Amino acid sequence: MKIVMIGAGYVGLVSGACFAEFGVDVAVVDTDPAKIEALKAGRIPIYEPRLDHLVDDNAREGRLTFTTDLDEAMQGAEAVFLAVGTPTRRGDGHADLSYVFAAAEQVARAAKGPLVLVTKSTVPVGTGREVKRRVKAVRPDLDIAVASNPEFLREGAAIGDFMRPDRVVIGIEEGEAGARAEAVLKRLYRPLYLIETPIVATGLETAEIIKYAANAFLAMKISFINEVADLCEKAGADVQQVARGIGLDGRIGRKFLHAGPGYGGSCFPKDTLAFARTGQDLGTPLRLVEATIAVNDSRKLAMADRVIAACGGSVAGKTIAVLGLTFKPETDDMRDAPSLEIVPKLVAAGAIIRAFDPQGMNFARPLLPAAVHYANNALDAVAGAEAAVVLTEWNEFRNISPEKLAGAMSGRVMLDLRNIYDPAAMREAGFIYSSIGRP
Template sequence: MRLSVIGAGYVGLVSGACFAELGHSVLCIDNNPAKIDAIRSGQMPIYEPGLDALVARNVAAGRLTFATGIDAAISDSAAVFIAVGTPSRFDGRAELTFVHAAVEACAPFLKAGAVVVNKSTVPIGTGDRVEEILATVRPELAVSVASNPEFLREGAAISDFMEPDRIVVGVEDDNARAVAEAIYAPLTAKGAPLLFTRRRTSEMIKYAANSFLATKLGFINEIADLCEHVGADVAEVAVGIGLDSRIGRKFLNAGPGFGGSCFPKDALALLNTANDVGAQMPILERVIHANDLRKRNIGRKILKALGGSVRGATIGVLGLAFKPETDDMREAPSIDIVASLDYWGAAIRAYDPAAMEQAKPKLPASVVYCDDPYACAEGADAIAIVTEWNEFRTLDLARLKAVMRRPVIVDMRNVLSAAEVEAQGFQYDSVGRPGREA
């Protein structure tokens, strides 16, 4: 099938490349010429493992092309996917300006029977507004509007698309359903579940899923705090409760709080939707508030490890992105942690395998960026592990200790073995595990 994707950001570029991999002919459109030129030359605008090879393979096969404007080139598309940004406004609601603009721009070129598909994360009822825009611009045209939320984890987006837990499509007519079935036939043929709902239900599923996962993370972080007070081990607690099939093991890793482009934004947008219609969501409200507090306060672990003050101390921060295998700094816990350390008078050295360039505009100008973990640890009074990149799990502890001024590690992701770290003579602090000082 011929498909168009408007937006070559994280969702749009990954989805477009994966649709092409399924055998469809895909036109990916973005209004940023520099971004499109970079993609055409093989430079991806985001860090996502395997994406550059996937794009190159499908460009070479002629299934994936790029453009910088919405024009008649989309007129033969069976479906046009809207995959533009919906950032939070100042009041926490989703900004839909880009969605509306994309719909208005594509409307003059749509063919009869085409399906406009919202893949952007949008508030419940946005599909209705898209229908209104299309009816205003092209009142004579019979088109369908669908909702097809994405469930892509940064760092594992390609496998999530090609081997999904489920595909959710919200439709209001048989035409939209038939087109969606044809688009996803290569995946459903391999057993991928395709769930059809009404459009508003599909929009709700996306927000409900992310808000529930955020709630799991918020809960296990509170359990971690309690574990530290009573001498229990949150990692073992997570295994013990995660083996219950009603709970599940995923999203039970304690840490410095959740961040990224989805959980904070989507939870807040859902809460605002509830407020707008007079519904109460006290659990979600508490999750959002608790996560904000956690990101602001987790840096105090470093204060405690250094005796209550970091003024004049050098702190090495390992990991800046909100999670491993991405360069995304949106709502990353490292932002609050580094800001606190800077405010308390520490000198900060930092290293991240992918996110340092993206971090620079968000962190204090005084931060020194390093080429590897050991350069980051040079002369440090403490090392804080903030993102669980795999390379931090296999650090050469003897080498690390040799370059540090004081052997202190604050592991905010529990990536290291306490026994191994302490055997090397480190003072070690982690999250939700019994404290044992060397």
């Protein structure tokens, strides 16, 4: 079986490599020649654990190829996946679907016979029908079935999520075209069916809403526990114990109940915003989603004020170490990371910032103020600092003992915005320690 994956970004590259690992022949197509040449040379443009080995192994076996030539790639392909970006559209918060529509029209022009066209990109409800309409406008003669197959990949754990997912969602059209698309996709996902992965077959619109609803619900859990953390601080309670107490309820679940400086990344910020806009357009406002967005936006800005308050009300001329810049560990993704709100505000208040992130510094440099100094490692970042702030919960930060931190720093102010350290151990080491939602 052969498929084409259009888009060599995060979703396209991970999905293409994983399908190749299933034994499928995968041609990954991208319009960026430099990116394709880098992939052919074995250079991976993103950081995702194990992805480099997966790409290398399958490219060597000939199952995974990279090209800019769509016509060549589509020879013999049974399905084409659209895995292009859907960023927030400037001005109104809707998803920008221009890349999706352009790719679909290119596929229509290049198609030589019957085809299944699958949207892997995160798209608002109704996009599949519009893709079909545009394809038919370009090629009225083309026998094409349109399907939706949303991804549920967590950055830092994407390969495991693909290989052993909670479920696979397949959205199909009605009638013969839908049956054909369902048959192709179920054959493609047969390795997962054999390990009893639930395959959820729905209509096109339902599949598109499932993706947005899932991300919005998880984002809502994060904003909820962050507000509970604020309450815990005022009441003298421990948010981690609260999260455990409610998370053990099977109706709630333990995941995404970790208090912190707010969510970021490639999905939650743009998808919650697009979902909220869709609700407004259809006359069914999603008030909880709108509140989730507002809570998260205000929280990031409030974290900088928390740092300033912990430093006595002023950071002017003070050296502050920032540990972690990416929105989460095990990724180099800086999109909507809390650091992009917190660090500039501290710099504007006169702070001298020494930052370290194991993977994200190259991407952080063009996004953060030029005055930020980038350290060689975590201990280098805290050396001589009067205060330190943990923004990303990388394991290597957890592994530094409080005594080592205290020995390197000149001051003793520590703001642990990810709750990675033990408060008692930090106080014993002499720190003026504050965390999120803990006494």
